[in-house]
Amino acid sequence: xxxxxxxxxxxxxxxxxxxxxxxxxxxLPTLAGEQGVSEGYLEQLLRELKKGGVVDTVRGAxxxxxxxxxxxxxSVQRVLTLLEGSTAVxxxxxxxxxxxxxxxxCSARPLFLKLQNRINEVLEKTTIQELADDYIxxxxxxxxxxxxxx
Amino acid sequence: xxxxxxxxxxxxxxxxxxxxxxxxxxxLPTLAGEQGVSEGYLEQLLRELKKGGVVDTVRGAxxxxxxxxxxxxxSVQRVLTLLEGSTAVxxxxxxxxxxxxxxxxCSARPLFLKLQNRINEVLEKTTIQELADDYIxxxxxxxxxxxxxx
DNA sequence: CATAAGTCAACCAATTTACTAGGGTATGGT
DNA sequence: ACCATACCCTAGTAAATTGGTTGACTTATG
Numbered sequence: 327x328x329x330x331x332x333x334x335x336x337x338x339x340x341x342x343x344x345x346x347x348x349x350x351x352x353x354l355p356t357l358a359g360e361q362g363v364s365e366g367y368l369e370q371l372l373r374e375l376k377k378g379g380v381v382d383t384v385r386g387a388x389x390x391x392x393x394x395x396x397x398x399x400x401s402v403q404r405v406l407t408l409l410e411g412s413t414a415v416x417x418x419x420x421x422x423x424x425x426x427x428x429x430x431x432c433s434a435r436p437l438f439l440k441l442q443n444r445i446n447e448v449l450e451k452t453t454i455q456e457l458a459d460d461y462i463x464x465x466x467x468x469x470x471x472x473x474x475x476x
Numbered sequence: 477x478x479x480x481x482x483x484x485x486x487x488x489x490x491x492x493x494x495x496x497x498x499x500x501x502x503x504l505p506t507l508a509g510e511q512g513v514s515e516g517y518l519e520q521l522l523r524e525l526k527k528g529g530v531v532d533t534v535r536g537a538x539x540x541x542x543x544x545x546x547x548x549x550x551s552v553q554r555v556l557t558l559l560e561g562s563t564a565v566x567x568x569x570x571x572x573x574x575x576x577x578x579x580x581x582c583s584a585r586p587l588f589l590k591l592q593n594r595i596n597e598v599l600e601k602t603t604i605q606e607l608a609d610d611y612i613x614x615x616x617x618x619x620x621x622x623x624x625x626x
Numbered sequence: 627c628a629t630a631a632g633t634c635a636a637c638c639a640a641t642t643t644a645c646t647a648g649g650g651t652a653t654g655g656t
Numbered sequence: 657a658c659c660a661t662a663c664c665c666t667a668g669t670a671a672a673t674t675g676g677t678t679g680a681c682t683t684a685t686g
Contacts, residue, residue, distance in 0.1 A: 327556075327595075329477060329565050331644065334584060341583040353662065367645055373664075386653025387661040402587060415479050433491040433611040434484060437552060437602055444594040445477075452587055461583040481675065503631065517676055523633075536684025537630040 327415070329406075335363050336371040336409040337402070343381065344397035344458035351383070351390030371409060378408035397458055403449035413449060415442055477565070479556075485513050486521040486559040487552070493531065494547035494608035501533070501540030521559060528558035547608055553599035563599060565592055 339357050346352055354372070358365040372391055375381045382394045393400065406413050414420030418435070419442045489507050496502055504522070508515040522541055525531045532544045543550065556563050564570030568585070569592045 327477065327479060327483075327560060327563055327565055328567075329588075330642095334566065337584050337587075338582075351662095355662085364645070366647075369663080369665095370645090383663060384653090385651080385663050388654065389652085389662050391663090410477060413477055415477055416484065417478075432488075433607060433614075434487050436610045437487075437598075437607055438479075440602070441595065441598050444598050445591065448587075448591050448594050452590070457583060457587055460586045480673090501631095505631085514676070516678075519632080519634095520676090533632060534684090535630095535632050535682080538685070539631050539683085541632090 330410060332371055333406055333409045335361060335368060336375060337405055339368060339372065339391075340375065340380065340393070340400075340405050340454055341457050341461060343391060343393050344400075344454045345462060347393055347397055347458075351388070351392045353390040357391065374408050375405070378404070380405060380408060393454075396455070398453050398455040400454040401450050402452045402454065402457070403446065405454065406449060413445065415445065480560060482521055483556055483559045485511060485518060486525065487555055489518060489522065489541075490525065490530065490543070490550075490555050490604055491607050491611060493541060493543050494550075494604045495612060497543055497547055497608075501538070501542045503540040507541065524558050525555070528554070530555060530558060543604075546605070548603050548605035550604045551600050552602045552604065552607070553596065555604065556599060563595065565595065 338361055342357055342360060343352060354365050354369055357372075358368045361368070372381060372383075376383060376391075379394060380400065381391045383389065383391055403413065412420050416438050418432070419438045488511055492507055492510060493502060504515050504519055507522075508518045511518070522531060522533075526533055526541075529544060530550065531541045533539065533541055553563065562570050566588050568582070569588045
């Protein structure tokens with residue numbers, strides 16, 4: 327049931343980009359430095375996000391990454407799906423409906439469906455903007471310093 | 477975010493035991509046969525469930541496994557926690573609160589907390605009895621035959 | 627005492643995860 | 657022109673996890 331570090335690092339990078347939305351591209355060294363992740367690893371995650379159209383890049387000096395859309399229009403679901411491949415707890419209740427031909431007699435299926443629904447509700451309704459706002463207000467209260475968290 | 481086969485096989489075995497609750501022990505070959513899992517593998521899962529006090533065993537001929545309590549008093553949460561180790565999506569929001577000392581400035585933490593709450597709601601409120609009842613009524617409608625599902 | 631059945635430890639192969647390394651390409655400033 | 661900055665891409669790899677299998681042992685029933 328665990329979320330991979332891919333998802334955690336990637337999501338936090340997106341939130342970072344949201345905080346800086348509209349102020350020009352943010353470089354990989356900046357993003358990686360803030361989270362204590364290696365540049366090489368984070369770059370791979372950002373590339374997935376680029377493929378998925380969530381971030382855009384500017385090459386060359388003074389380049390970097392930026393969100394392609396308003397963070398208020400970006401759901402956590404979309405970000406995690408790109409990073410994780412899928413947010414399904416079991417394949418047979420995912421959006422791709424990978425064929426389990428025993429669906430109707432799988433004794434655990436009703437549970438899986440209910441669980442997946444609740445999860446999707448949260449992931450779809452929560453926007454990156456909300457998380458960025460929460461984060462900013464935490465920072466303003468100045469309780470700690472860094473966003474580093476394994 | 478995926479549930480392991482451990483959890484799926486183990487949970488389904490427990491539901492199987494719930495369906496037969498009160499009718500004496502069910503043998504490993506019976507349980508394994510019904511789900512198309514190897515006996516060796518399922519045995520490991522059942523052993524965890526025994527350690528956790530969810531099932532009890534009777535050794536020797538005509539022995540087998542049985543639930544230690546009424547399926548109506550057994551939550552899915554309890555079963556999955558034994559099989560999966562923990563149902564936390566990230567360690568820092570699990571019940572053991574494994575120390576992330578940056579909790580207050582982790583930009584993704586509010587999301588993780590909300591997500592975990594919704595998941596726990598479902599897992600704690602759903603009883604094995606409910607799943608067993610659903611399953612029995614599905615079977616009575618006779619749509620397919622087996623409970624085998626990878 | 628033979629047979630059915632749970633107990634337990636050890637091992638194994640494949641896959642996934644979480645990275646690292648290193649070479650390539652584009653852009654801006656001097 | 658040149659160089660520093662920064663994204664682009666592929667490949668490799670160590671460790672952990674997953675999903676098992678094997679086999680020796682113990683305990684009860686008939």
